[in-house]
Structure formats: structure tokens, C-alpha cells
Amino acid sequence: MPKRIIALGNTAWAQKVTLWRKVKDTLFIGIGVVMASIGLKGFLLPNNFFDGGAMGMSLLLEIVTPLDLSPLIVLVNLPFIYLGYKQLNLRFAIKSTLAIFALALLVHYIELPMITSDKLLIAVFGGFFLGSGIGFAIRGGAVIDGTEVLAIQVSRKSSLTVGDFITVFNVCLFIVAAILVNLETAMYSMLTYFSASRTVDFLINGVEEYIGVMIISEYNEDIKAKITYDLGRGVTAFKADGGFGEKAKNPDRNVLFCVVTRLEVTRVLTEIEKIDPKAFVIQYPIKDTKGGMIKKRPLH
Known part of the structure; x- marks a missing residue:
């Protein structure tokens, strides 16, 4: 079997998969650059609004x-691309550089009419288009806003998490904006940032977050059959030993593991409780999956 897997790596199928991945990456990055350009030229720039992160810093400096x-x-x-090269690889740095240069060219040369003068619509839809651009670029394996790359670097050398650093960075940015520009613009720009960040989350994680469910029960065979045949989701069984007391005397037991979406997890828990109310169930979020008997999400 190992020889068969190695042999498959040199077939036309492997080349086809690689080519399709490159096409998808290019398409996602191209869509991302166009969407971000619309957000900037059609909404944010004509009204002196800005966003968080590196893009927000650029917009603030422009003002x-x-x-x-x-x-x-x-x-x-x-600087963020250089950090990405150090942390990830040269391929990521090249793709991000090309994406950022393409965005800069579009912003410089294209002209769009101001779509609306309503400040609330500008903040929400400007953030939506800009967040869509950032999200699609990330799906393509590049960045047009490098703040997260810096956040990863800082989190490795301090107690701050990536989310903590991005929050602190943007709070400082909006405080500076309130001082240099005005408080109202800074407040609307915070709304722009919220809209953009939620759009990025949707494009990367989808509306239905994946949840990993681990189940420990004496009735594991019944639960496995229920999830597999009635709910149509895959289940993996791990051999495990009990750790303490009477349960430790029974070494032949299985721990079940399955992946479902956030909208499906309630039904899974209900079916488990019907079979074994005392079952020990652990849930935790999963960023993404590939293959298996799972519900597919849009754009994934």
C-alpha cells in the first residue's frame, strides 16, 4: 500500500490536482483584489473612511x-510580507506581493462613482467589499492586509494571542484616528472594521462552523450506527482504556469521533442522549476539513 501511494504522486492525476489548485488560487486572489478595489474606490476613499489593520493604516496615512x-x-x-516569507515560505510572499501590487494598480487607475453618501451604508458595505477582498485573497493563499502575519510573530514571542494583538493594534489605530481626523469618522470606521472582519470570517470559515464531537459511552456501537446510518455522517472509533475505578478494568472500549456543522450538532447530541444519557461528550471547533462524510460548505 505505501508503494501504491508513492506511485500515485507521479501520475497525471497529481498534476491535474496541482494545476486546479493553482487556477483556484489565482481566481480567488483576482476576485479578492477586485472586491477590495470596489470597497476602497466606491465607498471608503471618497468619504475619508478607513478600516483596521494594515489597510486601515494605509487609509489613515492617505488622509x-x-x-x-x-x-x-x-x-x-x-514589512508584513517579509515576515510572511520568514514564517511561511517564498511562495506565500510572492503571491502576496503580486496581489498587493495588483490592488495598488487598480486603486490608482480605476475610477468609480461614489455609490452612496449615507455614512452608515458606506461603513457597512465598504467593510463588506473590503472584507470580501481580504477573505478571497486568504482563500487563495495570499494576503492583501498583512496584520495577521505580524500578529502571529508577536504571539510567538509574548503572552498575547493572535486575536488579542489584532484587537490591541486596531484599538490604538482608531484612537490615533480619533485624534488626527475626528471622533465621528473613527467611530464609523470601527463599524467598517467590524463589517470587514465578519465578512472575512464568513468567507474563511463559512456560516456553518465545523464542530468535532468526541463520545465516550458503553453503548458506542449503537451510537456509531445511529450517526452513520440515520444521520449520514462518518464516525471514527479509537481504541481506549478506562483511566480510573471500575471503568479501568474494561480495556476493550471505543471512543467515537465525528465532525458535523454547528447546525447539525444539536441533532447529534439529541440522538446520543436518547441512547445513553450518561455518555461523556466533548465538543470543540474545527477550522476546516477535507474529504469524509461531512456536509460541504459554500466556497470550500
């Missing part, structure tokens, strides 16, 4: 300095 946004996008993101 308070005579420099054009296009070179600022490149200059602000270059």
Missing part, C-alpha cells in the same frame, strides 16, 4: 499625508 494610497498600500504591507 493625514499628501501621499497617494497606492504606494502606501505597498509600503505599509512590505
Whole structure:
């Protein structure tokens, strides 16, 4: 079997998969650059709004300095791309560099009419388009906003998590904006950031988050059959020993593991409780999956 797997790596199928992955990455990055350009030129720039992260820093510098946004996008993101090269690989750095340069060119050369003058609509839809651009670029394996790359670097050398650092970074950015621009613009820009971040989360994780469910029960065979045949989801059984007391005397037991979406987990828990109310069930979020008997999510 190992020889068969190694042999498959040199077939036309492997080349087809690699080519399709490159096409998808290019398509996602291209869509991301266009969406971000619409958000910037159609909503944020005409109204002096900005976002969080590296893009927000570029927009803020464009407001308070005579420099054009296009070179600022490149200059602000270059240090983050270098960190990405150090942390990840050269391929990531090249794809991100090309994406950022493409965004800078579109922002410089395309002209869009101001779509609306309503500040609430500008904040929400500007954030939506910009967040869509960032999300699609990430799906393509690149970034057009490098703040998360810096956040990963900081989290490795301090007690701050990635989420903590991004929050602190953006709070400082909005405080500076409130001082240099005005409080109202900073407040609307916070709404833009919230809209953008939620859009990024949706594009990366989907509306239905995957949940890993681990089940320890004496009735594991019945539960496994119920999940597999009635709910149509895959289940993996791990051999395990009891750790303490009477349960430790029975070494032949299985721990069940399955992956379902957030919307399906309630039904799974209900069926488990019908079979064994005393079953020990552990749930935890899973970022993404591939293959198996799981419900597919859009864009995944």
C-alpha cells in the first residue's frame, strides 16, 4: 500500500490536482483584489473612511499625508510580507506581493462613482467589499492586509494571542484616528472594521462552523450506527482504556469521533442522549476539513 501511494504522486492525476489548485488560487486572489478595489474606490476613499489593520493604516496615512494610497498600500504591507516569507515560505510572499501590487494598480487607475453618501451604508458595505477582498485573497493563499502575519510573530514571542494583538493594534489605530481626523469618522470606521472582519470570517470559515464531537459511552456501537446510518455522517472509533475505578478494568472500549456543522450538532447530541444519557461528550471547533462524510460548505 505505501508503494501504491508513492506511485500515485507521479501520475497525471497529481498534476491535474496541482494545476486546479493553482487556477483556484489565482481566481480567488483576482476576485479578492477586485472586491477590495470596489470597497476602497466606491465607498471608503471618497468619504475619508478607513478600516483596521494594515489597510486601515494605509487609509489613515492617505488622509493625514499628501501621499497617494497606492504606494502606501505597498509600503505599509512590505514589512508584513517579509515576515510572511520568514514564517511561511517564498511562495506565500510572492503571491502576496503580486496581489498587493495588483490592488495598488487598480486603486490608482480605476475610477468609480461614489455609490452612496449615507455614512452608515458606506461603513457597512465598504467593510463588506473590503472584507470580501481580504477573505478571497486568504482563500487563495495570499494576503492583501498583512496584520495577521505580524500578529502571529508577536504571539510567538509574548503572552498575547493572535486575536488579542489584532484587537490591541486596531484599538490604538482608531484612537490615533480619533485624534488626527475626528471622533465621528473613527467611530464609523470601527463599524467598517467590524463589517470587514465578519465578512472575512464568513468567507474563511463559512456560516456553518465545523464542530468535532468526541463520545465516550458503553453503548458506542449503537451510537456509531445511529450517526452513520440515520444521520449520514462518518464516525471514527479509537481504541481506549478506562483511566480510573471500575471503568479501568474494561480495556476493550471505543471512543467515537465525528465532525458535523454547528447546525447539525444539536441533532447529534439529541440522538446520543436518547441512547445513553450518561455518555461523556466533548465538543470543540474545527477550522476546516477535507474529504469524509461531512456536509460541504459554500466556497470550500
